[in-house]
Amino acid sequence: MKIHVTDFDGKEHTLEALEGWRVMEIIRDHGLPIKAECGGCLACATCHVYVAPEWQNKLVPPSLDETDMLDMAVDVKDNSRLSCQLIMNAELDGLRVTLAPAG
């Protein structure tokens, strides 16, 4: 399984993804600059990513808590998600996201 992550310089990285891992963890453990300060507790909004349009509808919709926490992210767009809430599975193989500013 792979995911494709575009960094702040516009460079795309293809990362090996593991079933059951949070997308945030995959990005972080490959050393890309994602802050994810709360480690996935839905308490920081610094794991903010933009999901490629073709993937938006394939994701489990955000929970109320995620939608609330997105209020604490900067530069939120329609395709904004908190990557600690996206759990990898076979259906997300090939997922494309772009890192969002952490503030």
Place this chain on the structure above:
Amino acid sequence: METASTNYHKTDVAIIGAGPVGLFAVFELGLLDMKAHLIDILDKPGGQCAELYPEKPIYDIPAWPVISGHDLTEKLLEQIKPFHPHFHFGQMAESLEKTDDGWKLTTDTGTVIEAKVIVIAAGGGSFVPKKPAIANIDQYENISVFYAVRKMEQFRGKDIVIAGGGDSALDWTLNLQPLAKSLTLVHRRDDFRAAPDSVLKMRALAAEGAINLVIADIKGLKGDAPHLSGLQLHSREKGDFEIACNTLLPFYGLTMKLGPIANFGLNLHENLVPVDTEKFETSTTGIFAIGDINHYPGKLKLILSGFHESALMAQKAFNYVYPDKKLRFQYTTASSDLHKKLGV
């Protein structure tokens, strides 16, 4: 807890950061007769435990099978109480100068602390407000754009826009509305995560026309920097539009940034401070770094690592604070001298 009030202080050790590790350092230093002042930009002790996960259970604090971030902080405060630490909250440790017998630390609010030893317990960095990704916003900061309210009076008679949907955004909307010439709350959706009571009050003000509520994204700033004259907004319904204002207060919560420690002249390794593993001293004699902020081979960012580092740091700090004294190793169980210090 003693919150220091005057602006100049002399002490043995100045600790930057009042997270769990900075707090426990007070204990280890206190056992060896060293007094400490702590500085934290947050308005409360506990660092990440208090700011990011107060309610979450921690399971790997030795002898506490489970304890929340909040309770751990409370227990640490109880444990260090006998040593009367002085806290300087809401202040950024900003600059550090060498003196004849130690260091002079100055904060962004003008507090000066002279200490023989500096302990950097700055964790993941200082908690500072998130900045929205709006072009050129830094050019307007401190004149037209503010991320915190220090003095409310400053905003009297202003045309204010508050941005955000959390508790800070709503609280300041309610608090500044009576002072402002006009106040507009801009949020990206017509739903607010803030306390329901604040949301009700805000909606009432909006209904009676005392504030404007605008659901939109902020796209740009208008006016000759640093003087703001308005905002460019965008919403699905209205497309692009503008509103006039001379003050913008964005409230999107906090994030950790290394901050002024970067300018202390220390060696850095990817925003961390390298130390030795014998005494956790930095490349500069008399400056230690403990907890999440330090770096050494095998480092684990765990609270218990920081506690261990505190104990070893204190042994060496003793030599700087009491160059003529010999350090005696004692157990808290057995030493009547330590019992006296602990008040037991």
